[in-house]
Amino acid sequence: MAMVQLFTGMNISASGLRAMRLKQNLIASNIANAETTRTPDGGPYKRQMALLEADAREIQPRLVIADPSMVGRTTNSRHMAIPSDLFLVQKDGVGSGVQVQRIAEDQSPPRLVFDPSHPDANAEGYVAYPNVNVVQEMVDLISTTRAYEANTTAMGSAKAMLTKALELV
Amino acid sequence: MIFENAISRHTSAPALLRSLDASMLRQKSIANNVANVNTPGYKRIEVEFETELRKALDPNRLQGARTDNGHMEIGKPNLLTLHPQAYRPTDPTLPGQINNVDIDMEMAKLAENQILYNSGVKFLNDRIQTIRSAIVGRG
Numbered sequence: 346m347a348m349v350q351l352f353t354g355m356n357i358s359a360s361g362l363r364a365m366r367l368k369q370n371l372i373a374s375n376i377a378n379a380e381t382t383r384t385p386d387g388g389p390y391k392r393q394m395a396l397l398e399a400d401a402r403e404i405q406p407r408l409v410i411a412d413p414s415m416v417g418r419t420t421n422s423r424h425m426a427i428p429s430d431l432f433l434v435q436k437d438g439v440g441s442g443v444q445v446q447r448i449a450e451d452q453s454p455p456r457l458v459f460d461p462s463h464p465d466a467n468a469e470g471y472v473a474y475p476n477v478n479v480v481q482e483m484v485d486l487i488s489t490t491r492a493y494e495a496n497t498t499a500m501g502s503a504k505a506m507l508t509k510a511l512e513l514v
Numbered sequence: 515m516i517f518e519n520a521i522s523r524h525t526s527a528p529a530l531l532r533s534l535d536a537s538m539l540r541q542k543s544i545a546n547n548v549a550n551v552n553t554p555g556y557k558r559i560e561v562e563f564e565t566e567l568r569k570a571l572d573p574n575r576l577q578g579a580r581t582d583n584g585h586m587e588i589g590k591p592n593l594l595t596l597h598p599q600a601y602r603p604t605d606p607t608l609p610g611q612i613n614n615v616d617i618d619m620e621m622a623k624l625a626e627n628q629i630l631y632n633s634g635v636k637f638l639n640d641r642i643q644t645i646r647s648a649i650v651g652r653g
Contacts, residue, residue, distance in 0.1 A: 354542045361549030368552070397553040399546075439542045439559050439600045442549040492551050495617055499545045502628045506541055509635050510534075514642055 353441070354503035360400060360442030361496035367445055368395045368489045372482050379477045382465045390475040392451035400441040451476055528593050529567065530638045536563035536598035537631040543600055544624050547615045555611040558620075563598040566591055 371393045381390040453476045461470035540561040550556040569575060570591045578588030587595075605614045 354538070354545050357542060357545040357549050361545070361551075364549070365552075397550070399550050399553050399556045439539065439561075440546045440550075442546055443553055488552065491617075492548075495548045495551065495621065496545075498621065499541075499548045499624055502624050503541055503545060506538065506628060506631050509632055513635060513639060 352507075354506075355500055357440075357442035358496045358500035358503060360444060362493060362500070364395065364397055364443045364445050365489050365493040365496060367448075368397075369486065369493070371395055371448065372486045372489065375475075375477045375482050376479060379475060379479050379482075381475055382463075382472060389455045389473045390477070392453075392475065392477045394449055394451060396446045396449050397443055398446040400444045527638065527641055529571065530634050530641070532567065532593065532596050532598075533563070534631060534634045534638070536561060536567075537627050537634065539563075539598045539600065540623070540627050541631075544620050544627065547620050548617070548624075551613070551615045551617050551620075554613060556613045556615065557602045557605075558615045559600050560603050561598050561600050563596075566596055566599075567593075570596055 375392050378390040384390050455473035455476050457471040458474055459470055460466055460472045463472045466472045540563075543559040543561050547558045570593045572590065575590040576588075577590035578585075580587065
């Protein structure tokens, strides 16, 4: 348990790295399939996105109240007020990083292009192309890459601190 | 036990140990904020410790005498039971469900925290060296 807590900082950053890498894979898949009109499910490719969720396993602060009956009562205006938060002994949960809740498909309608000669054209001559906006994907790619780098930095810092702790004695 | 007494009789060592604990927790909170920088609706976590430490070290602050372990603490927080507190700051400028992590702030806090931790380790090492030379003597 102590060991698990020791490396929590690095595990949190690792969860961030994993989530960002998955996002990056989905962006790559979206860009690669920006023109795909046929999929096993039928119809054009649908833009995929990762739904991120804060991992709340330790998010609830541990409130250890020494003795609730010990909250100071003031029965006289000259009594000293003893705040109840005096008894919040431990409150040090910080959460366990991020997790990908699920991979969702963008349900917005496909992009219709008039091209009657295309084998996948419908009766009116329109071809349904994926609802992928390549420019949007590139922007997402930049922010995901930056977030990945930030997580790397945080992990490096955790590593440096743990290494520094080994220099004690 | 003797060693522990020798260290903890002085204020500096327990204060340093608490401060190292706080830095480690703050590192985790920053890592958590950075990991959730793209999570919708996430609220950043911060760690509060230094103001409590300052209160505990303030000689002018009133402190109730404790002659028994069952006694409760009044006034000044006890240095040996001081804990860093993780909390979510309320940000009045940001409404509702907007992620309030500022990546530049977090990176700055990360660097600052690491330097703080390193200086804590350095001071503690010096303290240990002092005790060590008291044991070994100058030979």
